Amino acid sequence: MSAITWAEPVVIEPVDVLQFTRADAPEVSKKTQEVIVLSDASENLYPPSTSQVIRYLDSLDAGNTDCGQSLQVSTADVLRHAQLNNLADLPNTLPRSIDSGQLSSECAVAPCSSGAFPPPTSSTTAADVSPGHAVASGSPGSASLVPSASLSPEVVNNADLANVSQNSGGAAPLESVPTVSSSGAANAGGSSMTGGSGSGGVDIEACAPRRKRSEMGIEERNLMKQLGVEKQEKLMDAINNATTEYKAKLESIAKENSYKSARIKQLALHAPPIKSKELNEGHRKTLEEIQVALRQDVELLAVMKDEEEMKQYCEEYCNEKEAESKGKVQTMSGKSMAQVASKTLDLLQAQCNYAFLNSGTNLFGVTTHGSFEKDTAKGFFGAGPVDGFLCEMFGISLAKLGECFDAYVCTKEAMGKKKLSKADMAKATVKLINRCLEEITGVKDLVMAYSKYKKNIVAIYKVVIDGWPEDIPCVSPQLLTKVDNMKDLYEAWSEGHAAWRKLTSKEVRELKSPREPTGNCKQKRSQKVDNNEGDELQLSEDNEGSHARNKKLNVTAQKSHKRRRVEEENNGGANKKSARKGKGKDGSQEKTREKKKEVPVAAIPRVSKARKAKVNAAPISDGIADNNKGESNEYLEDE
């Protein structure tokens, strides 16, 4: 058996035979006229059933290899014969005539292959190229399988066929012709074929038991594959039809709303990425196979040398794929939904204004997007003294209420529905921390200073974080290397276990007292140590026991860190899987490690940003200190 190569299905335009019967019929060749004559009698023709085709292919796989010819049979050709009702779509060429009722259905299988063969780029005619004709045209390999009595005289005597039969025999240059070759096809008319339905056209498909895949021959399997592809293509045709209608609808919408159709499409259409299935069209081939096929494809190689032609092919391919992908799925884009939400908000506001003006109705509402990632419009609407009411009664502005609602909804959404990545969690956590810090200090755009938490945040704004997970270092969430740590921290903040809290007056006094100059170097040193440890977010702890515990934790963490490093070194890279992820060099990991180690102990002077924040926060700071004497304590105690 010769190697099987994949044959690309050839699309052939259907021919309307009736056009030749009209008075103004175009001139046709003698051969075509013969075909038309045969086609007129097609009522009595019985094309082969699928099962017949399969049995024929079985015979190919059965191993009747006494004939050394390498017949080329396209799977697409075979498939076309299996399509009972699609014969009219076949071209008015030779195979069609052979397909006629004079032939037994089995015999009609192979000959028809030539009809689908003409390669679009080949300079030779289909008949010259495709040895498939040999089966029907009396070639050495096929003569035995086709009962001569069953052949119509037109076919047998056809000059073209004679020419074909001379060319057949597997010697034709086929490099540029994508075909499925099978030497067994030469013997296609073997004994298994004689038991067919004959000219009676009895469909034996119903009688044929369902065959196991393992019992199928190669050709048969290919056929089954092809059938699947055809089925899928049929489905896609239906979907594409729906798409066409949908596009027409979009056009009408564009016209009605005075928008350009391109704009409507932009809002409504969504082109999904091309999946592998689409790229490979269901005929999976390995890269190596593709490379081999490419090397063998002289014509394609020649085309590849021509830049312009190649460019043209690429453009055609891209256009085709784009059309395909657009036709497959159409969903409303998020953008369009955002616009809908925005317009809804406008409408609500208009309704509020109308109600307020006409009936004096006071009302308000808050809208927010579903998640941090979405751009859906968020805001509020209403009419009446809403802001004053909220400020007086709840001490919060409408804008701030919207922010809170937004944070709440986004957090809930993220927790409940979407699985956030580490980066997403880090981002969300950073936003939560900073937003809460802004809220409690009243300083706009104030951001957390992780490395100088005590100096720049606690000392200045008199606020601390309560509930920061003990086993997680106080660094920027984005610097956390462990996903679990990130998750814990995120959950702590999103669920409210971690939160900012104003210092009590007692805590403020304790905070201030060690800072007073004592002139004692030793004390200074100890204070420095305290400060460093204070950066580990232990200021909220009142007792010294917590310091001791945290020291212990730090030691444990250092030990485990050291152990991990030793393990990594010992394993010689076994554990470097995660460490070497990303494009960073090996050294960069070390660099980062050192960087992380440095962060908590860095004694860096205050930066301008912190100073700026201090200036901004001066009144706030005072207010907190004053209030701490009374209300604050009570509030905290109540809590």
Place this chain on the structure above:
DNA sequence: AGAAGGATCCCCACACATGC
């Protein structure tokens, strides 16, 4: 310094083919 985004590598889910 901290935040955000990009680049790269790797893992995983999925679809499909194949073998038993």
Place this chain on the structure above:
DNA sequence: GCATGTGTGGGGATCCTTCT
């Protein structure tokens, strides 16, 4: 019908660079 293998895209993890 189930298990396995293969190819693919999506997304996560990590590190680096740039911006504020």
